[in-house]
Amino acid sequence: MRLLAAPLVLPGLRMRRSRAGVIDVRDFGARGDGAVDDTAAVIRALGAAAEGDTLWFPGPAAYLIDAVDLGRHGHAGLTLAGDADALLRKAPTGRFGGTNTEHLFFDARSDGASDGLTVRALAFELSAAAARPGDTVSAFFLARADGLRFDACRFVDGIEEGLKLYACRDVEIVDCHFERLRNDGVQVHAPPAGQDGYTGPRGERGWRNVVIERSTFRAIDDGLGGVEGQGVTFNSRSPMVTCTGATVRDCLFERCVRGIWAEVNEPGARVLDLRIERNRVLESVTIGLGVVGVEDAVLARNEVIDPVGADARSDALAGIVVSGSSAPRPRSRRVDVIGNRILDRRAGRARMPVGIVVRQADDVRLRGNQVQGAREESVRIDRTARGVSQTP
Known part of the structure; x- marks a missing residue:
């Protein structure tokens, strides 16, 4: 399995764009207030990332996300990480047909964009209480991706x-x-x-x-x-x-x-x-x-x-x-x-x-x-x- 270098994070340290390879989602407009949809900001941050970079979610915050297509916007060797008090929450309504048919992060293209993905110390809340008939939501839906690692993450309250x-x-x-x-x-x-x-x-x-x-x-x-x-x-x-x-x-x-x-x-x-x-x-x-x-x-x-x-x-x-x-x-x-x-x-x-x-x-x-x-x-x-x- 391919091992990817990860940035050093000291206890209590808030990482911004203070070092190369770390992309702070707030620098691209993410609010993290649990009310405003941060999907577009996360996609903009992914657009600024390169292979092997870390997308950083500072806390304390609740980032409201509808759906992020890693097959279209991601990069091989990407790391998603954040502070211990950062939460990624599924938006309560989807954009497609009025139902949540998209996962928080997904890649069904199978062209290698999600290879080497590492997700570290993030919490995902999937908003089951807001689900409606026909909704299908997971935190990650990945197809034919290689070299994945999920480390010290939480996945709670989901309909799938x-x-x-x-x-x-x-x-x-x-x-x-x-x-x-x-x-x-x-x-x-x-x-x-x-x-x-x-x-x-x-x-x-x-x-x-x-x-x-x-x-x-x-x-x-x-x-x-x-x-x-x-x-x-x-x-x-x-x-x-x-x-x-x-x-x-x-x-x-x-x-x-x-x-x-x-x-x-x-x-x-x-x-x-x-x-x-x-x-x-x-x-x-x-x-x-x-x-x-x-x-x-x-x-x-x-x-x-x-x-x-x-x-x-x-x-x-x-x-x-x-x-x-x-x-x-x-x-x-x-x-x-x-x-x-x-x-x-x-x-x-x-x-x-x-x-x-x-x-x-x-x-x-x-x-x-x-x-x-x-x-x-x-x-x-x-x-x-x-x-x-x-x-x-």
Whole structure:
């Protein structure tokens, strides 16, 4: 992964244009008063930036932004950063068709303008209370961008994902916080060209090398009564590409519908080499951790506490689920579930029915897992699973 030099910021220092490569948005008319739309000022500041520059948001301030097209106005190697008390807030009404159909920052052009983007220590508020039917808003929607890093950022109060990343490669999301979002905190996806909002070139590709660590995901829901709503999700709908290399470790998931979910259910689509390690999942509404149709996955040393809400209904609900789909859709293959602890502290019917479920999967190894408090059974291996081994 390409590492980009970042300007040194001392505690309490307010950066203006005091040094080359730092572009202060207030020098281009941004008010940051939470009332005036600062979108045009941010675009002017981007126009003054060059590759590798830092766009700086001074605080204390609340910058009201509608939509910034990084594909048109951005530059490779750009850094977005600001003071700890700087907030970037979604404007409550959109400019297109009367609804918010644009994300705060987006690039669906796929021509490299967002490659090497770093976002550091910024807070994004997505104004869910002002949303209307048909609105679709994330903090970032990036397609086919490489070398991304999100460091110590906050994403809150949204009607869609915090980060929507389509076919992106070499991505790091570190020390970030996601709260009160719909659908997903982070969505990593490989859609077919022309679908799911992806408007780039016809050539399709998979995502690759995504690392998410030391981040918090809280109250991620979908507003549909606990059907979906993941802290992190990995998926692919393209049968033409292979997605490979994802790691989620040392993260906290609290009161999400599902903590981490990786799913491939289109014939021919593939997701390989997934590692879910040392995460803590508290009070998931349905499943704590799950993989569906994934190959070469490791779920190790995670802690899942009080999963599956009392109102959840499915025979596949559990702390950890390894599953697949019926042919021709893919089955999960070569999955290791090692050293996980699944604990339900509740009483009676409120407890989870099963600790671990395996079905529609091949070559699954269960080793050294601890399940306490399951209402029906600790581990359920369905007859559709093949080659499952289990050791204490």
